[in-house]
Amino acid sequence: MEFGFGDDDETFRGEARAWLTEHIRAHPGIAGRGGPGSEHEAAGERRAWERELGSGGWIGIGWREGGYGNRVATLTQQVVWAEEYARARAPGRHGHIGENLLAPTLLAHGTEEQRRRFLPPIARGEELWCQGYSEPGAGSDLASLRTAAVRDxxxxxxxxGQKVWTSLAHQADWCFVLARTEPGSRRHHGISFLLVPMDQPGRIDVRPIPQLTGTSEFNEVFFDGAVAEDVVGGEGGGWRVAMGLLGFERGVSTLAQQVGFQEELSAVVRDAVASGAVRDPVVADRIVRLWAELRTMRWNALRTLGGAEDAGAPSVAKLLWGGWHQRLGELALRVRGAAAAAGPHDWAPDAPYELDEQQRLFLFSRADTIYGGSDEIQRTIIAERVLGLPREAL
Incomplete structure (x- = not known):
């Protein structure tokens, strides 16, 4: 593996760190807001933050092409930016889906007209996107989708049709939707990748889904004759486009995610020391194991980014971090003992009940082995595409 940071990368790091320090300081109270399980926090301020990132040229630095209002950075500089963003405790991104999923897909499969229409507003932080993939009965088995589209x-x-678990649909301006455009088609055939504007009253209904954490960043989305004019990858080419998009879902952002994981682990260690739980040999062993596993995940991510060809790498990465994060959430409550089950010390009956960070970590991490492709699906991918084992019978 050859993956290191050179002088140019360190210069870039200094620029990124200085920009983040200056601009986060100008927005008191925004640091650390809007992470997983807390996407409801400071929604208006974080939407404005997207535009600020865009004006600084920091959106789309991983796109292979410039000219859309974005700067282009090397792979190592993309890693630097992701890590510095996490270390600065910059707010959770509203624009992740448009920047890191749709934009690379348009660069790979879209027309030049589509790129010129949709990429600049993403780079400016002006238009937000959501992903219309999962449906009731077609989550991990996406090829069973039933949402349909017909020509008028x-x-x-x-x-x-209906989509479900649609992250931030209640804030999005656009949704890329997988729909059947060939009547009677089955499985992977006859599916198209459509770009649908969300501002269609009476044709699109977004219903938040309450979660264990008390928040509702996931949604059900109902389409009733919603209009779409753009198809990416041609009519009937949606499955190929959709699978290409999923390949962009994991990458540089994994390393930034791991910086956040390190912060969460450090908080658990501090709690263990404060409560005395660190003197328990079982707790101490679990802390060391979690630390070692996190280091291993980093090296695995760097190996993958360094150019190693491995068809199963995205699935391996998902299996590693999903289970790791759940074990961290469990340990976070164990080190606090009975206090972990209590609410805020100043809570009053007429006040809204608020989870603290460790309680939210535990509850939200229950879903880590399900969303983004369940553990069972990831193991099936590894078995079939890497190990060459027989495919499951349909």
Missing amino acids: GDGRWRVS
């Missing part, structure tokens, strides 16, 4: 008299698509 004006040549536009009319989309009808």
